[in-house]
Amino acid sequence: MSDTAAAQDVFHFGPFVLDLHRGTLVKGSTPVFLRPKAHALLVYLARNMGRIVPKAELMDVVWPGVYVTEDSLTQSIREIRKELDDQEQIRTVSRRGYMLVGSPRVAEEPNGRPIVAVLRFRNESGDPQREPIVDGFAEDIITGLGHSGSVTVLARNSSFQFPSQEPSAWADAASRIGADFLVEGSVRWSGEDALVSVTLVDGRKLQQLWGQRYEAHDVELFSVQREIGEQIVNRLVSRLDEATLQRAALRPAQSLEAYELVTRALAILRGQEHVEPEKALPLLEMAIARDPSYGVAYAHLAYCKFSMRRYDEVDHKALEDILLIAIRAATLAPGSAVPPRVMAVVRLYLRNHAAAEGDLRSALSLNRYDADSIEQMGYLMAMRGRPLDALAWIDRAARLNPIVPPWYHFDRALALYGLGEYQAAAEALQLPPRRQLWHRARLAACYAQLNDHERCSRELEAVFEAFPNYPLVWIAREQMPYERPEDIDHLVEGFTKALGLAGRPLGREH
Known part of the structure; x- marks a missing residue:
């Protein structure tokens, strides 16, 4: 048996380990013995850990082809609880079924890595039309740092709450989002030439550690983004994995105009009050016309089209066409987490849940600290009937995005409702102001x-x-x-x- 197959037959919950290959249940080094039906019931619950399994489903699996009453199921549950000496390990969800409570596998924790927040860069051009491209520049630094795997990078939603500004504001930003280090900067244009200033700040000591100014012409701006990320990581960790840096070197747009069109579209798609994807659509189409090989633009185009149809009648043909756009994006931008994340949401609404989960795991393998992908995994787990797993993923996303966006609360409420925790679900739904x-x-x-x-x-x-x-x-x-x-x-x-x-x-x- 391969290591992978063996791992799939070993389940951990609380202090217990259930090994299906060996046929053993142990607490530490002490064996725990169950009668055959109770053991079969525990095995099925373990294979569905974190999911509420209906009573009828359990009875069909454990007593196939035999008529039994719920008393047989209740008696076996009682036996398991007695032997486990834990009434909470198997949870009863009123009128719905039972769930084995275990520790779900979530994205890797920071494990002592420095926590970095890239603040919103100042637009010193005096032209408000340049605002989206300045935001996009800072956001791409966030993405590059996340790819490195050497630092933990807080999500854009939280770090962009604080614009780059005077040292007097550093303490507030560092304390509110829990960052060890802050990156602040500005971009100024003179024609097509950009002057970029960046500062790395120790969030605890409130001291400047490093500062640099860069000049870039047109698409040279993308090379500057990568260089800034490399220099920040090199100053925060003693060793830097060259392989992860190479992976982080995503193919940028070949046209600064195309890049700016995409950033303007994203500003619309991320609107706080009312998102209007139909206004972003022509910008993305123009970006692709300027640069037909710009993979990330295709990914956002796919999501834009999906958003426009999301609340209409389910049209599988339209969703499949959108999925093809996202797949093309993944082909053109294989190092970006955005295309597989978009593929996942489209596949979810095509009801291809396993493939959607695979896409999200691919996105997280590319950027393990992408809070959007992590939170989306929480939503997916709620849709797969695994509410405890959903809550663990959403909690993980919230640690990377401490100024929590409204949709985190809405998705948390779905998981809590699935658990039958209606009061907690109502409280989560009430948290967003709108x-x-x-x-x-x-x-x-x-x-x-x-x-x-x-x-x-x-x-x-x-x-x-x-x-x-x-x-x-x-x-x-x-x-x-x-x-x-x-x-x-x-x-x-x-x-x-x-x-x-x-x-x-x-x-x-x-």
Whole structure:
């Protein structure tokens, strides 16, 4: 048996190790003995660790072709708990099933690596049209540092909350986002020539460690980005893996104009209030016309097209066409984590969950500290019915992105709802200052599960006041990319209860 195959047959949960190849269950060095049916039940729960397994599924697997009542299942669960001497290791989720609680495999922790925050660079050109390209320049430094694997880089959302400025502001930035080191800088243009100034700051001592000025003409700017990343890493670690640096040397755009068009499109796609992908689409198409080999532009084009169709009727042909664009992006930019991340989200909505997970793991192998990919893995785990795994991934993303974006709370709420922790899910949904109708509908479902008639009705009335025929049950069944029908049914159950409390019909059905 290969090491990989053997590892797949060994499960760790709490102080216990279940080895299917050897047929053993041990606590430390002490064997734990279970009767055959209880052992088979534990094995199946271990193979689905972190997932809520319905009672009917467990009974079909452990007692195939035999009619038994739930009492047999309950008795076996009781036996396992007694032998494990732990009532919490196997969790009962009311009316849904059982789940074995273990430690999911998440992205690698920093392990003492320096934590670096690249602050938003100053645009000293005096031209606001240059703002996106200055942001893109700083963001690409973040990406390059993340590729190196030698430092932990905080996500753009958090570090860009603090513009590069006077030393008096360094302490606030370092303390609020927990960075050991800050990178601040500015870009100034004279025609097509750029003057870049960069400073590396010790976030604890609030001292400048290194500073440099660079001059670049047109696409030379991309070489400057890489050189800045190399010099920062060299000053923060004693050894630098040349192989990871080579991998970090992504093929840049061949046209600064194409690069600027992409950065302008991203500024639209990342809008805080209302994202309008239809406005970003022509910019991305123009960027590709300027540089047909610009792989990352194709990746963002694919995501833009996906965003425009996300809340429409599911059109598999359209999604497959979008996936082909993302695959082309991956071919043109094999060292970038963006194309596989986009491929993952499209495959998820094509209901190809295993392939989506594979894409995300590919993205993380390229950039293990990409908070967007890590958080997206959390969402995927929620859609695969693995809520504990989802929470672990989202927590990991939040450590890299300490000023948490709204969607982290929304995705955390999905995982908590899946666990039946409706109060915690409602609290997560309430954290963002603004919620769309879909999030208010989900909040109503949480309150309905808690039998909180007043709050449920208030949220639901707000939804129907804005959209009288809002098809929340249809959206749950047709638009939410859950892998397992029982998870869809669980969400529909909440909406059905909410509609009942409000005295409203179910609405649009399929």
